[in-house]
Amino acid sequence: MNYRTSELAKLAGVSQRTIRFYENEGLLVAQRDPQNQYRYFGTDQVDRLQQILFYRQLGLPISQVKKMMLASDYEIVATLQQQRSALEQQRAQLDQMLQLIDDTIRYQKGDLEMTDEEKFQAFKEASLQENEEKYGEEIREQYGEEVVEKANHQWISQASNNFKRFQAIENDLFKQLAIVAQTHDLESDAATAVSVMANKEDRDADDYTYVESEPWDNVTEIKLYDEDSDKLVDTYRYDKKNDILAKYDDATSKFVEVK
Amino acid sequence: MNYRTSELAKLAGVSQRTIRFYENEGLLVAQRDPQNQYRYFGTDQVDRLQQILFYRQLGLPISQVKKMMLASDYEIVATLQQQRSALEQQRAQLDQMLQLIDDTIRYQKGDLEMTDEEKFQAFKEASLQENEEKYGEEIREQYGEEVVEKANHQWISQASNNFKRFQAIENDLFKQLAIVAQTHDLESDAATAVSVMANKEDRDADDYTYVESEPWDNVTEIKLYDEDSDKLVDTYRYDKKNDILAKYDDATSKFVEVK
DNA sequence: ATAAAGGCTGACGTGACGTCAGGGTCAAGC
DNA sequence: GCTTGACCCTGACGTCACGTCAGCCTTTAT
Structure with a gap:
C-alpha cells in the first residue's frame, strides 16, 4: 500500500509540509513517480513516521530524532532518561x-486585613522563606551563594514592584467596581474590572456580590444585586481562559457574550 | 546613575544583544551620547527591565509584554490569570x-529480557497491514489516554522495522548490490538499491564495500572492490537530494554523472 | 475542453535573540 | 603622538520546525 503525501499527512494528523520536511531531512524515504515527481510512501514509512512523531512528542529536536532512529536500545533508553530529567526540570x-x-x-486576598507594612513584610518573608525552603539548598549547591543572594534580591525587588502596582489597585479598584455595579456599564474597562474582582472572596457590598473563586478556576460567576431591594439584577460568567465575559439572558435562558 | 549597555546587561544577567533588542522594540528607552551613539540607561530603565524580565519569565511573548507595560492594573491581572491556566496546561x-x-x-527494559526469538515472534505474528488496520485510525487522534498501548505498539513496530530491514538486506538488497557491483550496471533500480544500502553500517562482502553514511547525509560515497584482488575498481557518489549517481573518472579525476 | 483539485519546488516568515563582520571610540601605556 | 586593547555601534545572517504563499505542472471530474 502506497500513500501520497496528503494521504500520509492525513493519516498521521500532520501537515503535508511536515511530511515533505521529514523526507527532505532524510527521516522519511519516499519513492518518486518518475513522470510527475509525486512522492509515494510505503507502509514502512507509516511506522517510521509514527516513531518520529513519538520522539517529537517527547520534545526531542529533529537532530536527536535522527539519531534515535538509528540508535541501539541502550542508547535509546539512555536518551529517554536524559529527556526525562530535562522535562522534570521544566516542570x-x-x-x-x-x-x-x-x-x-493571592496577594490581594489577604490584603485588607493587614496594614500596608504588615502586608509587605509578610509577602516578603513568606516568599523568601518558601523559595529558600523549596529550592534554596539545591540552588545553593549548584550555583553557589552569590547567585542565590542575587536571585533573592531580585525577588524582593520584584515583589516590591508588584506591591506598588497593587497599591494602585487598592486605591481605586473597589470604587470602580461600585460604579460598574451601579451603572451596569460592563464594557471593556468595566468587564476587566469585574474579571479582577472575580478573584476575590465572597464579599458583601450594598449593591453587588460575587461568588468565591480561586485563581485557577477557569469560569467565574458574578451576580449583581439591586442596591435597595437586594434582588438579583444580572448574572455574569467570566471565562478567564478565553477572556470571555457572558451575561445571562432571561429571555433565552442562555449566556450571551458581552461586547 | 546611568548605565551603559554592558553594565545594564550584567546587572540584569542578560546579554547585551537582549538589551539592544528590547530598546529597538521600544521596551526600554535609552538616551544617546550625540558624539558616539552610546546608549545610557537611567535607573527607571532598570526597573522597567526587571518588569520585562518578570513577564518573560512567566512565558509571555514580547508582544504581550509590550501590552503589559502599557496596560492598566486590571488588564495585567487578567492576563496573569490567563497565563496561569496556560502554564497549568503546559504542566x-x-x-x-x-x-x-x-x-x-519500563516496556523497553522488560523487552530486553526477551530473547530475539520472542521479539521476532511478537512482530512476526502481526503483519503490517494488520497493524495499519488496527492502528491506522488511532494515528489520526492526538495522543490521548491510550498512550501506553500506542507506545508499546510503536516499540514492537520499531523492532519490526529493524528486522524487516535486516531481512531485506539478506534476501534481496545485498544480492542486488552484489549484482550491481559485478555487472557495473548502475541504472535506476541499482542506484536505488545502493542508496538504500548506503543507510546501513559498514559491511564487508567479497566484492563490494561502501562507506558509512547517515540517512541525512546528502551525498554518499560508494567504493566497489574487485572480488578477488580486493583492489578498488570504482568509486561512486550518490546525491540523494537530487537523485544523481556519479562515477569517478580516473582520466579526468572528476565525478561524471551515470546514465 | 475546461475547471477544480492536487502535486511539486523554491522562498520567505516566525520569535527572541546568538553570533559574526566591519568599523568607530576611548583610556592607558609607550 | 601612537599603538593596543577594551568597548561601543550597526547591519545582517543563523537558529528551529515547520506555516504560508506563489508559480507552475498534472491528474481527475464534469
Whole structure:
C-alpha cells in the first residue's frame, strides 16, 4: 500500500509540509513517480513516521530524532532518561512560575486585613522563606551563594514592584467596581474590572456580590444585586481562559457574550 | 546613575544583544551620547527591565509584554490569570510526557529480557497491514489516554522495522548490490538499491564495500572492490537530494554523472 | 475542453535573540 | 603622538520546525 503525501499527512494528523520536511531531512524515504515527481510512501514509512512523531512528542529536536532512529536500545533508553530529567526540570520551572503568579494574585486576598507594612513584610518573608525552603539548598549547591543572594534580591525587588502596582489597585479598584455595579456599564474597562474582582472572596457590598473563586478556576460567576431591594439584577460568567465575559439572558435562558 | 549597555546587561544577567533588542522594540528607552551613539540607561530603565524580565519569565511573548507595560492594573491581572491556566496546561502536558517516557522505558527494559526469538515472534505474528488496520485510525487522534498501548505498539513496530530491514538486506538488497557491483550496471533500480544500502553500517562482502553514511547525509560515497584482488575498481557518489549517481573518472579525476 | 483539485519546488516568515563582520571610540601605556 | 586593547555601534545572517504563499505542472471530474 502506497500513500501520497496528503494521504500520509492525513493519516498521521500532520501537515503535508511536515511530511515533505521529514523526507527532505532524510527521516522519511519516499519513492518518486518518475513522470510527475509525486512522492509515494510505503507502509514502512507509516511506522517510521509514527516513531518520529513519538520522539517529537517527547520534545526531542529533529537532530536527536535522527539519531534515535538509528540508535541501539541502550542508547535509546539512555536518551529517554536524559529527556526525562530535562522535562522534570521544566516542570519544576513551571511550578515556580505558577507559584509566582499565585503569590502575585493571592496577594490581594489577604490584603485588607493587614496594614500596608504588615502586608509587605509578610509577602516578603513568606516568599523568601518558601523559595529558600523549596529550592534554596539545591540552588545553593549548584550555583553557589552569590547567585542565590542575587536571585533573592531580585525577588524582593520584584515583589516590591508588584506591591506598588497593587497599591494602585487598592486605591481605586473597589470604587470602580461600585460604579460598574451601579451603572451596569460592563464594557471593556468595566468587564476587566469585574474579571479582577472575580478573584476575590465572597464579599458583601450594598449593591453587588460575587461568588468565591480561586485563581485557577477557569469560569467565574458574578451576580449583581439591586442596591435597595437586594434582588438579583444580572448574572455574569467570566471565562478567564478565553477572556470571555457572558451575561445571562432571561429571555433565552442562555449566556450571551458581552461586547 | 546611568548605565551603559554592558553594565545594564550584567546587572540584569542578560546579554547585551537582549538589551539592544528590547530598546529597538521600544521596551526600554535609552538616551544617546550625540558624539558616539552610546546608549545610557537611567535607573527607571532598570526597573522597567526587571518588569520585562518578570513577564518573560512567566512565558509571555514580547508582544504581550509590550501590552503589559502599557496596560492598566486590571488588564495585567487578567492576563496573569490567563497565563496561569496556560502554564497549568503546559504542566499537564509535561506530566503526560513524563508518564509516556516512564512507560516506554519500563516496556523497553522488560523487552530486553526477551530473547530475539520472542521479539521476532511478537512482530512476526502481526503483519503490517494488520497493524495499519488496527492502528491506522488511532494515528489520526492526538495522543490521548491510550498512550501506553500506542507506545508499546510503536516499540514492537520499531523492532519490526529493524528486522524487516535486516531481512531485506539478506534476501534481496545485498544480492542486488552484489549484482550491481559485478555487472557495473548502475541504472535506476541499482542506484536505488545502493542508496538504500548506503543507510546501513559498514559491511564487508567479497566484492563490494561502501562507506558509512547517515540517512541525512546528502551525498554518499560508494567504493566497489574487485572480488578477488580486493583492489578498488570504482568509486561512486550518490546525491540523494537530487537523485544523481556519479562515477569517478580516473582520466579526468572528476565525478561524471551515470546514465 | 475546461475547471477544480492536487502535486511539486523554491522562498520567505516566525520569535527572541546568538553570533559574526566591519568599523568607530576611548583610556592607558609607550 | 601612537599603538593596543577594551568597548561601543550597526547591519545582517543563523537558529528551529515547520506555516504560508506563489508559480507552475498534472491528474481527475464534469
